[in-house]
Ligand SMILES: *[C@@H]1O[C@H](CO)[C@@H](O)[C@H](O)[C@H]1NC(C)=O
């Protein structure tokens with residue numbers, strides 16, 4: 001074979017591999033968010049949040065989570081407080097809209113490793129982040145997709161989000177029952193200084209947290225939404241980013257007590273390091289392919 005065509009092949013292979021990793025934050029079945037705002041919560045359309053998963057303990061919904069690649073799901077550490085080391089009791093369900101009727105698009109996976117942030121503090125709720133490594137990868141479909149993650153705080157700022165949403169099967173009011181159909185609501189990101197005012201959270205919100213909701217409390221996450229996504233749409237890139245992981249709130253929907261989320265941009269390094277094992281396992285084949293191609297090219301010289 002000619003050197004030129006080999007180089008072309010190598011280049012094509014590299015381009016394919018990089019672009020496949022770039023695909024995130026798209027929802028094939030639902031268009032971009034419109035300009036009309038959603039009041040309160042409502043049933044999410046089919047395929048609206050393809051990265052949203054239900055984390056289930058003995059088949060009962062306990063928390064939300066977000067797919068960030070085909071072998072990893074991001075969720076909250078406090079979801080596991082009573083179940084340390086009990087990964088076999090849990091399962092992760094993607095492609096789900098109605099909890100009671102999973103349907104043909106649902107994909108069920110088990111957990112091979114629970115990686116909780118070592119700095120988690122149950123008093124302050126600081127670092128409420130856990131990465132779940134799955135025992136087998138999700139198949140990406142119209143109903144199952146990964147969300148994008150900001151590279152760092154600067155990137156989060158540049159993205160200049162226009163619309164942010166929360167989603168989950170959590171209760172619609174404090175101490176209520178879980179919802180059967182996935183709910184969604186549009187929320188506003190609330191400035192940290194405002195959220196830390198004495199009449200709000202009074203200094204409890206750190207740089208690693210982000211407040212979102214409405215001042216009136218009319219739109220909020222609630223029990224059972226924990227670990228699920230706060231997702232924002234980038235008009236420039238036309239895709240969704242996971243900006244926060246649902247962490248805590250003072251009851252639900254209380255004025256000046258919006259939902260508080262672990263701010264993913266502040267954990268970019270932690271996420272990169274801790275995802276490595278899973279991604280490297282998935283990419284082992286790719287790496288082998290690249291080195292094989294490279295050695296063929298080198299042999300020709
Ligand atoms: C994933 O998709 C591939 C090809 O579309 C299919 O052969 C395979 O059975 C699927 N795996 C699962 C677990 O659904």
Ligand SMILES: *[C@@H]1O[C@H](CO)[C@@H](O)[C@H](O)[C@H]1NC(C)=O
Pocket residue numbers: 021069070071137138139140282283286
């Ligand atoms: C998982 O993702 C990796 C790349 O990130 C890819 O090489 C692999 O084929 C994917 N596996 C499945 C089953 O889709």
Ligand SMILES: *[C@@H]1O[C@H](CO)[C@@H](O)[C@H](O)[C@H]1NC(C)=O
Pocket residue numbers: 160161162
């Ligand atoms: C951010 O988006 C708004 C509209 O949503 C636009 O008016 C503004 O110019 C944008 N800012 C930057 C820096 O792109």
Ligand SMILES: *[C@@H]1O[C@H](CO)[C@@H](O)[C@H](O)[C@H]1NC(C)=O
Pocket residue numbers: 115269270271273274
């Ligand atoms: C996760 O990342 C942190 C910091 O980047 C590192 O100290 C820790 O060892 C990592 N954990 C695992 C299990 O790789």
